[in-house]
Every structure is written in C-alpha cells, then in structure tokens.
Amino acid sequence: MTNIIKKAGIGTYINLAVFLLSLISLIIYAANGAAEGYFKGLTDSAVITMSVFAVLLSAATLVLPFITMKEPFDKAINIALILIKIGVSILLVSSLFLFISSRVEGLAYIFFSNEDVIAEVQTPANLASANTAITGFIFYGITWLVAMITVFFSPLKKEKAE
C-alpha cells in the first residue's frame, strides 16, 4: 500500500475523486427515483446502466496504472487507460443530460406552476424530490468536469520502467 501511495501521482487522486463522485451521483439518481415525491418511479435504465459503467470503469482507472507488465502490454494498458477515461467522461455527460431531460418538466411544474395550484404541487415530498434531482445534476456535472480533467494527468508520479 505504501508503495502504491508513493507511486501515485495527481492523476490517481483525481481518478479516485471521479470514482467516488460518480458513485455518489449514481446513488443520488437511484434515490431520486425511489424516494417518495414527484420523481418516484422515474428511473431510466439507460442512465443507471451508463452510470454503473462509469463507476466500474473509473474503478478500473484506479487499478490499471499499478499493474506492471512487460512491453508492449504495459503501453497498451496506458492507451486503454486513456480511452477508459474518455469513455467515463462521455458516459457521465450522457447520464447528466438524460437525467436533466427527464426532470426538467417536473421541475418546471413544481417551481413554476400557477399560483392556484402551486400550494398543491409544492408538497414536502415533491420539494425534496426536486432538490434531490438538482443535487444530482450538480454532482453529475462536477463528476463530468473532473473526469475530463483527469484525462490530462498521468496517474503515476513517474513513468514505470520502460
């Protein structure tokens, strides 16, 4: 473990952040579709699938850099790592926009309905549901940005043996 920490560069820590943030984003999304409130039952299997893949792939980005192999496999792993990180960012942005598109009408209904119905619409459960959705947007957005940033950074402090 000590060895890993010694070898880990800033890229690894950003990868770890992507992993944790994507996991949190997924949990928020799932909770938003499961909890009582306006968005209960609105869980899109495509978002779940893409988010789960983003979590798994970002986990892979934590492991792959520390696998030492002979050339040419070691270089191939580095290329795969880059492709995975690009893939994670695309999965996350796709999840984010699908999430937003499925919630935007409901949010408009909850926050911008006519006065005569707004009291009926803004129940505690609906407001909690709306706030969870917005929190989810923020987490997905941040995760996506961090996921793009991580592509610029190497995971290790220095090149592995070449």
Add this chain to the structure above:
Amino acid sequence: MNKKLLGNALAGTSSILLSLAMIGSIGYSIADKWRSSVDDALGTTSWITKTDDPKYVSDYKTGKELMDAAKALSVREGAEGTVIMKNNDNVFPLQKNKKVALFGAASYHSYYSKAGNTDTVDLPSALKKAGFNINEDLEDIYLNHILAEYTETSGGWGGPKKTYVWDPNFSAGDYTTFKVNELAPSRFTEEGLLKNPIAADWEDKAKSDIAIVTFARPGGEGTTYKPGSALDTNGNPTGKNPLALSDDELAVVDTAKRLCGKVVVLLNTSCTIEVGPLVKGEHAVDGIAYIGIPNDYQFTGIVQALDGTVNPTGALADTYAFDSTSSPAMMNFGGDYYSDYTLVNEGYDDPRWPGAEIGNNVTGSFGGSASYSGGYYIVEAEGIYTGYNYYETRYYDSIANPTYKANSSKGVTQGESGWKYEDEVAYPFGYGLSYIDYEQKITNITVEDKANGNITATIAVTNKGDKDGKFLASLYVQTPYTDYDRQYKVEKSAIQFLSSEKVDVKAGQTENIQITVPTKYMASYDYTHAKTYIMDGGTYYFTTGNGSHDAVNNVLKAQKKLEGEAPMVKTWFKSGATDTTTYAVSESGAKITNTSDNIDLNYYLPGTVTYLSRQDWDATYPVNYNTVNNGKGVSLAASPKKDEWINELRNNQYTIKKDGTVENYDGKAGPKFNAESVGYDQQSNINDEYWDDLVNAIPANEAIGAVAHGGSQSDTLTNIENPVVKQNDGPNGFNGKTLSTNNGENAEEDIYFVDPESEEGKFKACINSQTLLGSAFSPKLAYDWGRLLGNTGLWIKNYQIWGAALNYHRSPYNGRNTEYPSEDPMLCNILGREITKGTREMGIISGPKHIGFNDQEHDRSGICVYMHEQKMRETDLRGFQGAVEEGEALGLMVAFNRLGAINASHHVGFLQDIVRHEWNFQGLISTDMMNNKYYFNPESAIMASVTQMADFAGNNSNINLGKDKVHDATWGYLSIDATKNDPALVDAAREAMKYQLYAFANSAVLNISTERVVPYWETAIKAIEYTTLGLGCVTLGGYFCVAVLSFKKKEI
C-alpha cells in the same frame, strides 16, 4: 514538447470535444422533443403550412375506380368471411356440374344490410353467374308462388314497402315474440294457401344433386330477441327459442334431404342459430356454412368460397352453442324494473323542470313519454365469462382443475348430468374449415414486458395441399391463473384470442408471418386489491389452432393434462410474483386505477351480487338479479346509499354552480380556425396555446349550446370562423349517399366531381358487412375497408362518420349484433384499430360506436347495466381501446344505456378518467340519439367531456337566451343567467369545443399539409455536434499517433 505531455493534452482535449459532441447529440434530442417551445422562444419555425397542397387526397382518380374498388372489396369480404363449419364427404366445394336446388325463402330473399344499389347480387344470381345449374323449377316455386304474396304500403322510412306473407321475418322485434315464418314444404300444395297454387308434382321437379338451404335470423337497431319467444307460422307459441330452428325449417331440411343427394345449410345471421339438429340426428346435413349478413355484392364472394374458387379462410366470430341461452350472460338479459323504481320520480318536483310530471318507466328504443328512464336494470354477473371465455374456460377447468367444480349441473342445458363441453358447444369461436390441408406453427415468440411493449409471434404456415391458397393463422394465449387471482377475484379466461393474419402460400411451401399485438392486452384488471392492471408471474402458453377449442386443447397437451403432442405451443415465463406496477401506467403515462366502483350493484347494495368466478363454477354461477326478493327485484330503498342512488337515476350527475364568476363569458376575439392559423404545432399538440386562445373566443353560451345541440352537424360559432361539419352514419359506410352527393357546382373545379347520371354517380358505397368483416378475421381487410371508407368520404365531401361499430356480442340475443363483429372484444379491438387507421389516413373522422355496453337494444335508452370494473375494462371497452390507442381515432359515440345508475354519457370515471386520461383520447365524443331530455342533460355530459349530443338539431348552438330572444325548448333551464356563474362548466364546454375543433384540424375538414423546415438553432446544434465530434476524433487520432510513435521508438 514532451511526448507524454503532448499525448495527455491531446487525449484531454479529445475528451472535452467528444463530451461536447455528446452534449450536442443529446441536446438535439431534447430540443427536438421541445421543438415548439424552442421555436416559440427563439421566434423560429420548424414547420410551414401548405394550404394549396391538401394532405388528404383520394387513392382513386375517378369515381368509377372507387366504385369498382368498393365492389371488389365487398366480394373479397364475402369470400374471406364465409365460414365452412361442416363438410362431410367433401360436399364443399360445391361442384358446378351438379344441379343445385335452393330451398328456404331466405335463399331468395336473404337478410341483407343493403346499400341499395340497383345491381345487388343475391344468392341465386351469384350462383348462376358462377356457372351453377340452378333448379329453376324450385326457384319459380319460391319466387312466383310462395314469395309472390305480399301487400304494398307507401310512405314511411325508405318509401314504398312490400310486406311478404311468406318472407323470412325480417324484424327481431323489441324483446317480444318472434315468428319463424318458413313455409313447410308439406303445405306447398295446401288448398287455398297461396293465390298462385303450386302444382302437386313439384317434388319431382325439385329433385337435384345438391340442395342449398338458407335460414335467416334478422336483427338491427332497436331489436332484441327474447328467449323462448318463438311463434310458428300461425302465430302460436312453440316454446322454442327464436334462434332455434323451427319445426317448419327442419321440415324444409328433411324435404331437401329426401329430394337431393346432398344438403348444405347456409346461416344468414349475426345471432347464432342453434344448429344442433343439423349436426347430428335425423335432420343432420352434409355441410353447414356461415354467410353472415351480406351487403349488395358479398354473395359473389360467398359463392367463390362455397365453390372453391378461393380457399375458405373465414372463422366463426361467435361460439355456436347447442342452446343459444346456455351462456351465463343469459341469466341476466333483457332486464326488469327495480321493485320500487317509482321512488325516483314520485313526489319529486325536479327543479330543472318545475311542475313537470316525469315518470321513471321504460321509454322504448326510440324515445317516448316524459321519463327519467331509469327504472330498468340488469346485472352482468357473468363478469368476463362471455362467449368462448366461458365455454373454453369451463372446459379447461373440467379437465385441469377438478376442484373448481366445472362439471356442476349449473348452466347445463343438454341432458341431466353435469356440464360437458361437447354437449353444450357445437362449433367454437375461431373455427373454420379449409379445403386445403395446412399447418400453422409458432416458430418464435418475443414478449416485451412493459406497458407499451408488444408480443411478436412468428408463425410458419405450411400449405400441405397441391393447390396454392390463402390461409388463416390465429394467435391465442393462456395466462396463469394464480393464488393471487383467486384471492383477489381476478378472473382469467383459460384461452384468449390475441390476433390473426392471413397469408398466401403456394402448394407445398411454407410462409412465415408475424403477428404483433400489444402486451398490455395480456394484463388483467384487479378491481379489488391492486385496483389496476396486474400481470401474474408464471408460464404463458402461446398457441395457434383452428379456433379457441383447438387452442385450449393445445395448451392442455403442452401441460400434459391431455394426451398428445402440441408442437404449436410456445411458452414465455414471467418471473417473480404478481406484477402490480408495470401495467399500472397507460401508454400516455396516466396512472391506471379504479374509476367506476359505482357501476357495481354491490356499491349500492353491498353483498348482493356474486360474480361468476372460475374457482367455483357451482357456487358462483349467476342467478337472475331481476327475480331476487321473491321475484320483485332489488330495492332502491334498501340501499344505505339510497339518496345518492336515486339522485343518479334522476340523471343529475352535475348541478350547475351559482356562486362562481366567469370572467370571459362572452368570449374574447382571437385567432380563427383556418389554414392560416393551424400548422404543425397546432395539429400535433392540443395543448398548444392556440387552442386555448381559439376556444376562449367562443361565447360561453354558444359553447354550451354547441354541445347540447351537437347532433347531425357541428355549429358555426361566433368569433372563430369554424366550418360546419356534417355527421353521417354508419358501420357499413355513408348510408344512402351516392358518389355524386355533394358534387361541387363546377365540375371543372371539383376534383371529386362524379356525373350524377353515370353508374358511379348513382353508386352507394356503403357496402360493408360488419358480420363478414368479423368472420374474415383479417386486420388487413379491415384496414382496406377503412381506407375505402375514407376515400368515399373525400369523394362525397363528408368528413365525419359514425362507423366501425365495435360493441362485442355479449349474447346472441342482441338484434344489433348485425352491426358488431364478434363475441370477442379482442377481435373487435384489432378490427376497429385497422378500420380507424384506414379512415384516419384519408382524413376522415370515423367514430366507433357505441362504447359502453350497448349490448342489448331493449330499453337501451336508460337501462342500468351493473358489473364489476374488470368486466368493464376487459370486455366492451377493450373492443374500442385499439381504435383509440393504436388507431388514434378522432371520434367516439357513447352507448345509450347507463353504466351502473349513470347515463354512460354522463359517467366521468368512464369518459374522463379512462377514455380521455388513460387512453389519451383527444377527439370528439358524441352521445347516442338524444331522444329524451330527462335522460340526457347537457351539463352532466359536458362535465364528462362529451363534445356533442346527438339531437339532430342542425346549425343550432343555442341555449335559452331569455324572454323575447331564442328560447331553447329542450333544456329551458339552461340559460345565460343559469350558467354565467359556473366557470367549471364554461371551461369544460370550451374544452369540448377544443376537442371537436382539434379533430377537424387533423382531418380532411381543414385538409392542410405541413412541411418540415430546418430552423437556425437546429443547424447550429448539428454544426456543434458534428464539428466537435470531428475535432474530437482528430485529437484522439493525434493521441494515438503520439502514443504509437513513442511505443515504436522504444521498441527500437
């Protein structure tokens, strides 16, 4: 630059660019979904309206082309709808080199649903034209001796009318006696009987190779058969059912058997005749064929099926029971009075009609005395077990589930012992013989287990004969009947018809066809517990077969409960327990739950009705709820909800409010209803603000009046410049309209001008036969009929028709079965869907009718029909659901009767919650004939979302405008003063106008086409998407180059 840093920079940039490309792609799909809003916000447009380019244009260049197509379709309908039921020793196909004798008056005077064209083809002429050698001596006996006796009356509906002494009785009557008017051959030479006597040696002349005997049972609007009501030719009661063959009819069969080598019987009816004597015993014949109720040209096709010109592909749309009263539905049929029905009217001064004496008696099918018309009721205690759903389920349980007591003596009509399928059913639903041996086998089944999913079956149809031919393939399913169902009283038929298709197959070849049907139709409605649609976990058995009985036997074999192989069965397994969520949401996203608890008699009188359940056939077999309480029937006074019940029976579902304020009663001028204002957004979105602006321009009194007097035609309304749209009837086409009807004044400018003096100019295209369409089992034929109907509308410039009558046959005793396809709601469903699609594609608003259990005509104008909600949703309503949800109908006509105690046209749970909300129906809804102002009232109909009441009023949108102005004599209480303080009513009336106008906007009434154009924002999004995608790929490629270069360098 360090290669590693360069590589990372390129990869990172690629990540950003590809993410942006993905944002562009998803962003575009979002913007596309909200296109009209984006256009509104940016001031752009995505659609332009082309007023000079009509969207709906006829498929035919001339009226003659349309006429020829109509005639050809009729012939095809006859050919595809004819059902060969019995074919001993290959008596069918009939051989043309044999001499054929036609027996029975109906062979010469058949019962038709006639369009009334002058070149109508009857059975004798169709046979002769096909080359048959008809026994002309016998023809002479019938035509010039027996059927020569008539009286002629002038006037009345349809002009002069001949009443024949020995014609088949062509009126079933209104739940009264029925005279079976067949002259027995033994009386042919009876002295003094006929003015033109028949020679004594007639039998010698009648001898032929083959006898065709035709028996008819009529039907029609306002008619209902009464069990046990048959009269003989002298008018004496026989004690038989009117649908049983009379002794005189059987005497005709016996004579034919004696004089001819072979005898076949044709059944000319929509009400299943009791054919038992023809099947076995002394009167048994060689062949039986069902020919339905032909229209003008169907006999040509019928003969094509009889003589083998085409391979018969028709199948029975109804179960033929040995006793026509043997289904549990017949335990409660006809109806009778509540024991204290006068509680509704006696001593009550209705504030809507102060001082008026209003009764609560039965008013008759076409109206009558002043009455709330709420005295009669029936309880449809059979639940979902009508038609084959009863016979086949009981059969299945008699073998597979002995504890369900299917062999009980309850419901037995044949013999003294327990119930046996083979004793009760002569020919099952879906049954029909083919001349060419063939096999149908499911090769693949896929089920999308979701609310808007589909079942897709691939069926291999193999022609095992030596001739090419057309064949029928049918798909059935058995869904699991589980502990959950038993606990919560969810009923399941042991076999369900899903859909069918026909296919041409060359001799010895196999063709694969696909049958697709929405998965939701396998779900069952649980009205007691989940209060929504459920789908049980377990094994689903899909099968083909020659009818429902064959199908259920296949399932029994697959389950090893009968001996034999069942290679045509495929299974699908749904894991888990009962699924109460997937089908609890409609395709439109609406939550589905109980809407109509009050249509159950148990709602008013808890514990009164025991509904038939397959888990105990003996204990739950229905009793007659009109004879409970020592024959008096149920009592209104006995209900803990007596006041509510009586109020409903007074047809007072909505009381006009007096304490609100309508801010825009007079209407505020806004946009007009014309091609300049209506474009793609308005056609595709009823929530577009244009519609609110449009209907808010209509004075509220006119909106209310336009609904109240909405029959015959729509009304011109102030401020919006809407056109008048005429309404037409009926299920067989535009009744009475020739192709030259509504010719434009100038032939040069009228592309649909037809010379009124030409053959096509005099041609009436109302040539459909609903009965033969039903027995054809062909969605394709139904679609083609719909399309032809639509074309006719364009040519005669009538754009709205009450067509596609889709009520299911609850029993054989409804005379109006003549207009409806089948006992099976699912067959009605798929045919209705296709008819509606066809007409809609031509821009014609075809409104299926009469949704909501118009399943008997006796006291149709008020009878209370009680049932549970599973029956409501899975029987009559299911018959219409396909036309609305899949066919996207723009019109509907509501049943005459009540649902529970409430006029079906006033029932909010039925019309608002199910039809409008769940089914997302956005078209116009009409009542049936408004023949009783005390039964129909506009405020209740408007609040239930009815858009027009069928009062035959012409251009009349008036309500009572007060002294010295227009006085509305029908609903005098409905005035400006009375309605100006009810914003909910005004809003609903304008909403009704919105639905009406929205339907017109999507039809040939407006007949505009729209063209898609690309706004700048769409170009911009696409440009961003493709540019970033391209650059992302380039930078990614750059990264690869750097990575690979570095890789190769190190290799060196």
